[in-house]
Amino acid sequence: MSALDTAWNFPHSVHTGSVPLLIDGTWSTSASGQTTPTYDPGTGDVIAQVTTAGPREAELAVAAARRAFDDQRWTRLSSAARGAILWRAAELMREQADELAAWESRNMGIPVPQARAMVDEAANQFQYYAGWTDKIHGHTVDVGPAERRVQGYTLREPVGVVAMIVPWNAPLISASKKLAPALAAGCTCVLKPAEETPLTALWLGQILHRAGVPDGVVNVITGPGDTVGATLAEHPDVDVVAFTGSTEVGRSIVHAATGNLKKLQLELGGKSPVIVMGDADLTRAIPGVAGAVFWNTxxxxxxxxxxFVHESVYDEVVAGVAAHGRRLRVGYGTEADVDLGPLISGKQLNRVSDYVASGQAQGARLVTGGRRIGTDGYFFEPTVLADVDQSMRVMREEIFGPVLGVMPFSTVDEAVELANDSSFGLAASVWTADGSVGHAVARRIRAGRVGINVHRAGGVYLPAGGYRQSGWGRENGERALDSYLEVKSVVSTLA
Known part of the structure; x- marks a missing residue:
């Protein structure tokens, strides 16, 4: 066991004291000595005390990542060796999958079987990008006539230090979707998990160290976004900021990054449309629509x-999705046959409740749900609001809760117009028995991912990202590497 593992071993030490930061291969506390409680959203109880980093710790983490990059601590290894380390990290994640899933469930509230699937998907990220470490190539070209021939070639090189700021709704996957391609590209990293859900990100740091990632290549620091996150976004030694979160925070990162014109990879908010045509197979569409909005609460x-539902099947679809929502079992993540867990916090519970009340006040019809469940934890009913219109806040702003707004349409053109009437463009889906209609509509929708008779699929193999205010750049697939690479042209005369 390494010195790092001896100093602190997750998850055992989470019960015995404050959870430390990982900086330059060492577990450490902050200069302030402060800690932040981490809660179980299913009970409201404190489950850990996590070290609260500040600007000083952010500076130390960036300095460690910069040293590791400049001395080629990671890139001096062969591409095959780096790929083997990423593959080993995936193996370690799978070996510890049950424990990781249990802690992911406890920290964010998702039912354990779904958390287990999240661990598998996070491990897939490292396995997939392990295969890319020896396939990042440039190309060659000859230019000009024979007597003045110039030979050129391109190199694809790691950008440098990447600051990664990830959200609370899928902590392990979000961290892995940034770490795996950045490491495959040869970058060094500072990861800041959300204040609400830091535990599995810190555990992932330990896993990467055990897999063989050198000290300083991956640093994990926890703390508030307005201090730690802001320091990372502004820091002159950070070359890329990779952020997943709200559009509002994304805008602040854009402004902060102007100091040294950092590259940015931003996956921001969404208000994704779902279109159900009149010919859709409703036995598939209704549960598909419900899963698209209610999964992960x-x-x-x-x-x-x-x-948006064609008027000929509007009433049937509204009733069907509402009935599906009522059948979903909401409960604590370890209970048997639970479909949905709690919202992440009391703050989020109040936010979702306020949106439902706002929709009703503006004239929406509450078909089902709309209320908190119980008094312990932050559970909320799956909610369907019918007869909405595009002016309502519930149809224009991201709620981040199990709330669906439904309205009818008459023609395909109207459906597409409604779908595109948004400042966001992250994802969408269309449900139809006519494949030609499905593909035609998919081409017309302004979104980074469109499903036909499916809303969410593709995993690590297909790029995901947003149009408009849903972000810049792409995660997953080969395209994710672009955010972490620079292209250099080298030219020479042949004479």
Whole structure:
């Protein structure tokens, strides 16, 4: 066991004291000595005390990542060796999957079987990008006539230090979707998990160290976004900021990054449309629509929260989705047969409740749900609001809860117009028995991912990202590497 593992071993030490930071291969506390409580959203109880980093710790983490990059601590290894380390990290994640899932469930509230699937998907990220470490190539070209021939070639090189700021709704996946491609590209990293859900991100730091990632290549610091996150976004030694979160915070990162013109990879808010045509197979569409909005208690950037249904099947679809929502079992993540867990916090519970009340005040019809469940934890009923219109806040703003707004349409053109009437463009889906209609509509929708008779699929293999205010750049697939690479041209005469 390494010195790092001896100093602190997750998850055992989470019970015995404050959870430390990982900086330059060492577990450490902050200069302030302060800690932040981490809560179980299913009970409201404190489950850990996590070290509260400040600007000083952010500076130390960036300095460690810069040293590691400049001395080629990671890139001096062969591409095959780096790929093997990423593959080993995935193996360690799978070996510890049950424990990781249990802590992911306890920290964010999602039912354990779904948390287990999240661990698998996070491990897939490292396995997939392990295969890319030896496939990042440039190309060659000859230019000009024979007597003045110039030979050129391109190199794809790591950008440098990447600051990664990830959200609370899918902590392990969000961290892995940034770490895996950045490491495959040869970058060094500072990861800041959300204040609400830091535990599995810190555990992932330990896993990467055990897999063989050198000291300083991956640093994990926890703390508030307005201090730690802001320091990272502004820091002159950070070359890329990779952020997943709200559009509002994304805008602040854009402004902060102007100092040294950092590269940015931003996956921001969504208000994803779902279109159900009159010919759709409703036995598939209704549960598909419900899953698109209610999965993970609606705490998904790409959740299908705006439903447009052809008038010929409108009443049937509204009733069907509402009935499906009522059948979903909401409960604590370790209970048997639970479909949905709690919202992440009391703050989020109040936010979701306020949106439902706002929709009703503006004239929406509450078909089902709309209320808190119990008094312990932050559970909320799956909610369907019918007869909405595009002017309502529930149809224009990201709620991040299990709330669906539904309205009818008459023609395909009207459906597309409604779907595109948004400042967001992260995801969408269309449900139809006519494949040609499905593909035609997919081409017309302004979104980074469109499903036909499915809302969420593709995993690590297909790029995901947003149009308009849903972000810049792409995660997943080969395209994710672009955010962490620079292209250099080298030219020479042949004479």
């Amino acid at each position: 609606g705490q998904v950037c790409a959740a299908g929260t705006r439903l």
